[in-house]
Amino acid sequence: MSIRFYLRKKFYQLLFTIILMGIIVAFSASLHTSKVGLFHSVLEQIKIFGHNFLHLNEMTIQVGISSTEAPLWGYLKQPYVYSFSILSTSFICIFTLGILFSYGTYLLSPQMRKVVKECLFLLQSIPDVMFIFAVQLFIIWLYKKTNILIVDPVAGFENIYVLPILVVSVLPGIMLFQMTFLAIEEESKKTYVEFAKAKGLSNGWILLRHILRNVVVTLFSNSHFLFWILISNLLVVELLFNIHGYFKLLYTVSNTPDVFFVCLIVLFLPFFFIEAVFNLVAIKVTGKEQSQ
Incomplete structure:
Protein backbone atom coordinates (compact mmCIF):
# COMPACT_ATOMS: atom_id res chain seq x y z
CA MET A 1 0.00 0.00 0.00
CA SER A 2 1.37 3.43 -0.97
CA ILE A 3 1.57 6.15 1.67
CA ARG A 4 -0.41 8.54 -0.54
CA PHE A 5 -3.28 6.06 -0.85
CA TYR A 6 -3.20 5.44 2.90
CA LEU A 7 -3.35 9.17 3.71
CA ARG A 8 -6.28 9.62 1.33
CA LYS A 9 -8.04 6.68 2.95
CA LYS A 10 -7.50 8.07 6.47
CA PHE A 11 -8.79 11.48 5.39
CA TYR A 12 -12.05 9.93 4.17
CA GLN A 13 -12.28 7.90 7.38
CA LEU A 14 -11.84 11.05 9.43
CA LEU A 15 -14.46 12.93 7.44
CA PHE A 16 -16.93 10.04 7.63
CA THR A 17 -16.38 9.64 11.40
CA ILE A 18 -16.99 13.31 12.11
CA ILE A 19 -20.17 13.31 10.01
CA LEU A 20 -21.39 10.12 11.71
CA MET A 21 -20.68 11.57 15.17
CA GLY A 22 -22.64 14.69 14.22
CA ILE A 23 -25.62 12.62 13.06
CA ILE A 24 -25.62 10.50 16.23
CA VAL A 25 -25.41 13.53 18.54
CA ALA A 26 -28.05 15.39 16.54
CA PHE A 27 -30.36 12.37 16.62
CA SER A 28 -29.84 11.93 20.39
CA ALA A 29 -30.64 15.60 20.98
CA SER A 30 -33.83 15.30 18.90
CA LEU A 31 -35.34 12.26 20.61
CA HIS A 32 -37.69 14.45 22.65
CA THR A 33 -39.47 15.61 19.49
CA SER A 34 -42.37 13.83 17.85
CA LYS A 35 -41.87 11.31 15.08
CA VAL A 36 -43.18 13.79 12.55
CA GLY A 37 -40.67 16.48 13.46
CA LEU A 38 -37.72 14.19 14.20
CA PHE A 39 -36.12 14.43 10.76
CA HIS A 40 -36.49 18.22 10.66
CA SER A 41 -35.02 18.53 14.17
CA VAL A 42 -32.00 16.40 13.23
CA LEU A 43 -31.37 18.58 10.17
CA GLU A 44 -31.56 21.74 12.28
CA GLN A 45 -29.05 20.33 14.76
CA ILE A 46 -26.67 19.40 11.93
CA LYS A 47 -26.96 22.95 10.55
CA ILE A 48 -26.07 24.32 13.98
CA PHE A 49 -23.05 22.01 14.17
CA GLY A 50 -21.88 23.14 10.74
CA HIS A 51 -22.31 26.83 11.64
CA ASN A 52 -20.37 26.37 14.88
CA PHE A 53 -17.51 24.71 12.98
CA LEU A 54 -17.16 27.87 10.95
CA HIS A 55 -17.25 30.05 14.11
CA LEU A 56 -15.40 27.96 16.71
CA ASN A 57 -13.81 31.02 18.33
CA GLU A 58 -17.26 32.40 19.13
CA MET A 59 -18.53 29.30 20.94
CA THR A 60 -19.25 29.72 24.65
CA ILE A 61 -20.13 27.43 27.54
CA GLN A 62 -22.25 28.08 30.62
CA VAL A 63 -20.21 27.74 33.81
CA GLY A 64 -21.25 27.55 37.44
CA ILE A 65 -24.57 27.82 39.24
CA SER A 66 -25.19 31.28 37.81
CA SER A 67 -24.63 29.89 34.26
CA THR A 68 -22.00 32.47 33.40
CA GLU A 69 -20.91 32.25 29.77
CA ALA A 70 -17.20 31.62 29.15
CA PRO A 71 -15.20 31.00 25.93
CA LEU A 72 -15.30 27.31 25.11
CA TRP A 73 -11.62 26.91 24.23
CA GLY A 74 -10.42 28.62 27.38
CA TYR A 75 -12.64 26.41 29.52
CA LEU A 76 -11.61 23.21 27.73
CA LYS A 77 -7.87 23.72 28.06
CA GLN A 78 -7.25 22.77 31.70
CA PRO A 79 -9.30 19.52 31.91
CA TYR A 80 -8.20 18.50 28.42
CA VAL A 81 -4.49 18.90 29.16
CA TYR A 82 -4.92 17.14 32.51
CA SER A 83 -6.74 14.08 31.12
CA PHE A 84 -4.52 13.88 28.04
CA VAL A 253 -22.04 19.62 28.66
CA SER A 254 -24.04 16.59 27.53
CA ASN A 255 -27.24 18.67 27.59
CA THR A 256 -25.71 21.17 25.10
CA PRO A 257 -25.49 19.22 21.82
CA ASP A 258 -23.25 21.59 19.84
CA VAL A 259 -20.71 21.93 22.67
CA PHE A 260 -20.84 18.18 23.34
CA PHE A 261 -20.20 17.47 19.66
CA VAL A 262 -17.15 19.76 19.56
CA CYS A 263 -15.80 18.20 22.77
CA LEU A 264 -16.13 14.70 21.28
CA ILE A 265 -14.20 15.74 18.19
CA VAL A 266 -11.46 17.34 20.29
CA LEU A 267 -11.17 14.06 22.19
CA PHE A 268 -11.18 11.92 19.05
CA LEU A 269 -8.70 13.82 16.84
CA PRO A 270 -5.41 13.28 18.76
CA PHE A 271 -5.91 9.53 19.02
CA PHE A 272 -6.91 9.32 15.37
CA PHE A 273 -3.72 11.09 14.28
CA ILE A 274 -1.50 9.06 16.63
CA GLU A 275 -3.00 5.81 15.34
CA ALA A 276 -2.49 7.04 11.75
CA VAL A 277 1.18 7.77 12.45
CA PHE A 278 1.68 4.34 14.00
CA ASN A 279 0.10 2.71 10.96
CA LEU A 280 2.39 4.76 8.72
CA VAL A 281 5.34 3.26 10.56
CA ALA A 282 3.92 -0.22 9.91
CA ILE A 283 3.44 0.57 6.21
CA LYS A 284 6.95 1.99 5.93
CA VAL A 285 8.50 -1.12 7.48
CA THR A 286 6.32 -3.88 6.03
CA GLY A 287 4.84 -2.26 2.94
CA LYS A 288 1.26 -3.00 3.99
CA GLU A 289 -1.27 -1.93 6.60
CA GLN A 290 -1.09 -4.46 9.42
CA SER A 291 -4.70 -3.99 10.58
CA GLN A 292 -6.06 -5.20 7.24
Missing part, protein backbone atom coordinates in the same frame (compact mmCIF):
# COMPACT_ATOMS: atom_id res chain seq x y z
CA SER A 85 -1.42 13.99 30.29
CA ILE A 86 -2.71 10.97 32.21
CA LEU A 87 -3.58 9.09 29.01
CA SER A 88 -0.31 9.83 27.21
CA THR A 89 1.82 9.00 30.26
CA SER A 90 -0.11 5.78 30.80
CA PHE A 91 0.33 4.79 27.16
CA ILE A 92 4.10 5.42 27.22
CA CYS A 93 4.47 3.49 30.49
CA ILE A 94 2.49 0.42 29.44
CA PHE A 95 4.04 0.31 25.98
CA THR A 96 7.59 0.50 27.34
CA LEU A 97 7.07 -1.79 30.33
CA GLY A 98 4.96 -4.23 28.30
CA ILE A 99 7.77 -4.77 25.80
CA LEU A 100 10.47 -4.98 28.49
CA PHE A 101 8.42 -7.40 30.60
CA SER A 102 7.66 -9.55 27.55
CA TYR A 103 11.37 -9.61 26.72
CA GLY A 104 12.25 -10.74 30.24
CA THR A 105 9.47 -13.34 30.37
CA TYR A 106 10.55 -14.85 27.05
CA LEU A 107 14.01 -15.50 28.48
CA LEU A 108 12.56 -17.46 31.43
CA SER A 109 12.10 -21.23 31.51
CA PRO A 110 8.81 -22.63 30.10
CA GLN A 111 7.60 -23.42 33.64
CA MET A 112 8.21 -19.85 34.85
CA ARG A 113 6.54 -18.42 31.73
CA LYS A 114 3.42 -20.43 32.55
CA VAL A 115 3.40 -19.14 36.15
CA VAL A 116 3.74 -15.51 34.98
CA LYS A 117 0.95 -15.84 32.40
CA GLU A 118 -1.42 -17.48 34.90
CA CYS A 119 -0.78 -14.76 37.52
CA LEU A 120 -1.43 -12.01 34.99
CA PHE A 121 -4.54 -13.77 33.73
CA LEU A 122 -5.84 -13.79 37.31
CA LEU A 123 -5.18 -10.05 37.67
CA GLN A 124 -6.85 -9.29 34.34
CA SER A 125 -10.00 -11.12 35.43
CA ILE A 126 -10.54 -8.54 38.21
CA PRO A 127 -13.18 -5.94 37.17
CA ASP A 128 -11.88 -2.39 36.71
CA VAL A 129 -14.15 -0.87 39.35
CA MET A 130 -13.23 -3.49 41.95
CA PHE A 131 -9.54 -2.98 41.24
CA ILE A 132 -9.83 0.80 41.66
CA PHE A 133 -11.73 0.43 44.94
CA ALA A 134 -9.13 -2.06 46.19
CA VAL A 135 -6.28 0.37 45.45
CA GLN A 136 -8.08 3.23 47.21
CA LEU A 137 -8.88 1.10 50.26
CA PHE A 138 -5.31 -0.17 50.46
CA ILE A 139 -3.92 3.38 50.46
CA ILE A 140 -6.38 4.46 53.17
CA TRP A 141 -5.61 1.34 55.24
CA LEU A 142 -1.87 1.95 54.91
CA TYR A 143 -2.33 5.58 55.96
CA LYS A 144 -4.31 4.58 59.06
CA LYS A 145 -1.70 1.99 60.05
CA THR A 146 1.49 3.94 59.31
CA ASN A 147 0.32 7.57 59.03
CA ILE A 148 2.05 7.65 55.63
CA LEU A 149 0.02 8.85 52.65
CA ILE A 150 1.94 7.58 49.62
CA VAL A 151 -0.46 9.19 47.12
CA ASP A 152 -3.78 11.05 47.33
CA PRO A 153 -6.64 8.56 46.82
CA VAL A 154 -9.11 11.33 45.88
CA ALA A 155 -8.46 14.43 43.78
CA GLY A 156 -10.57 17.12 45.45
CA PHE A 157 -9.57 20.60 44.25
CA GLU A 158 -6.03 19.63 43.21
CA ASN A 159 -4.91 17.53 40.27
CA ILE A 160 -3.40 14.16 41.12
CA TYR A 161 -1.33 12.13 38.69
CA VAL A 162 0.46 9.15 40.23
CA LEU A 163 -2.51 7.04 41.32
CA PRO A 164 -4.73 7.69 38.25
CA ILE A 165 -1.84 6.82 35.93
CA LEU A 166 -1.16 3.64 37.92
CA VAL A 167 -4.79 2.52 37.97
CA VAL A 168 -5.44 3.40 34.33
CA SER A 169 -2.28 1.55 33.24
CA VAL A 170 -2.41 -1.76 35.11
CA LEU A 171 -5.13 -3.71 33.30
CA PRO A 172 -4.33 -2.38 29.78
CA GLY A 173 -0.68 -3.08 30.56
CA ILE A 174 -1.50 -6.71 31.29
CA MET A 175 -3.45 -6.92 28.05
CA LEU A 176 -0.54 -5.38 26.13
CA PHE A 177 1.88 -7.84 27.72
CA GLN A 178 -0.32 -10.78 26.69
CA MET A 179 -0.64 -9.40 23.17
CA THR A 180 3.12 -8.80 22.93
CA PHE A 181 4.10 -12.16 24.36
CA LEU A 182 1.68 -14.00 22.08
CA ALA A 183 3.13 -12.15 19.07
CA ILE A 184 6.66 -13.05 20.23
CA GLU A 185 5.75 -16.74 20.57
CA GLU A 186 4.19 -16.78 17.09
CA GLU A 187 7.16 -14.93 15.59
CA SER A 188 9.65 -17.29 17.28
CA LYS A 189 8.17 -20.24 15.32
CA LYS A 190 9.09 -18.74 11.95
CA THR A 191 11.85 -20.10 9.74
CA TYR A 192 14.27 -17.19 10.12
CA VAL A 193 14.34 -17.70 13.91
CA GLU A 194 15.20 -21.38 13.50
CA PHE A 195 17.91 -20.39 11.06
CA ALA A 196 19.34 -17.84 13.50
CA LYS A 197 19.38 -20.43 16.29
CA ALA A 198 21.17 -22.88 13.98
CA LYS A 199 23.88 -20.27 13.50
CA GLY A 200 24.43 -20.25 17.26
CA LEU A 201 22.81 -16.91 18.11
CA SER A 202 21.33 -16.62 21.62
CA ASN A 203 17.61 -16.29 22.29
CA GLY A 204 18.13 -12.83 23.78
CA TRP A 205 19.95 -11.54 20.70
CA ILE A 206 17.43 -13.02 18.28
CA LEU A 207 14.56 -11.53 20.26
CA LEU A 208 16.16 -8.10 20.55
CA ARG A 209 17.54 -7.86 17.03
CA HIS A 210 14.83 -9.54 14.92
CA ILE A 211 11.65 -10.62 16.69
CA LEU A 212 10.89 -7.41 18.62
CA ARG A 213 11.18 -5.36 15.44
CA ASN A 214 8.30 -7.22 13.82
CA VAL A 215 6.31 -7.39 17.07
CA VAL A 216 6.53 -3.63 17.69
CA VAL A 217 5.25 -2.95 14.18
CA THR A 218 2.24 -5.17 14.88
CA LEU A 219 1.59 -3.41 18.19
CA PHE A 220 1.82 0.00 16.52
CA SER A 221 -0.74 -0.95 13.90
CA ASN A 222 -3.20 -2.21 16.57
CA SER A 223 -2.66 0.65 19.01
CA HIS A 224 -6.24 1.96 18.61
CA PHE A 225 -7.54 -0.95 20.71
CA LEU A 226 -5.23 0.11 23.51
CA PHE A 227 -6.30 3.76 23.23
CA TRP A 228 -9.98 2.94 23.66
CA ILE A 229 -9.30 0.73 26.67
CA LEU A 230 -7.30 3.53 28.28
CA ILE A 231 -10.09 6.00 27.58
CA SER A 232 -12.75 3.74 29.09
CA ASN A 233 -10.58 3.18 32.17
CA LEU A 234 -9.98 6.91 32.61
CA LEU A 235 -13.73 7.52 32.38
CA VAL A 236 -14.25 5.25 35.41
CA VAL A 237 -11.22 6.65 37.25
CA GLU A 238 -12.38 10.26 36.90
CA LEU A 239 -15.73 9.32 38.43
CA LEU A 240 -14.38 7.27 41.34
CA PHE A 241 -11.45 9.56 42.13
CA ASN A 242 -13.52 12.75 41.83
CA ILE A 243 -11.16 14.03 39.16
CA HIS A 244 -12.17 17.23 37.36
CA GLY A 245 -10.96 16.02 33.99
CA TYR A 246 -12.19 15.99 30.43
CA PHE A 247 -14.73 13.20 30.81
CA LYS A 248 -16.36 14.95 33.74
CA LEU A 249 -16.59 18.02 31.50
CA LEU A 250 -18.21 15.90 28.78
CA TYR A 251 -20.87 14.85 31.25
CA THR A 252 -21.60 18.45 32.29
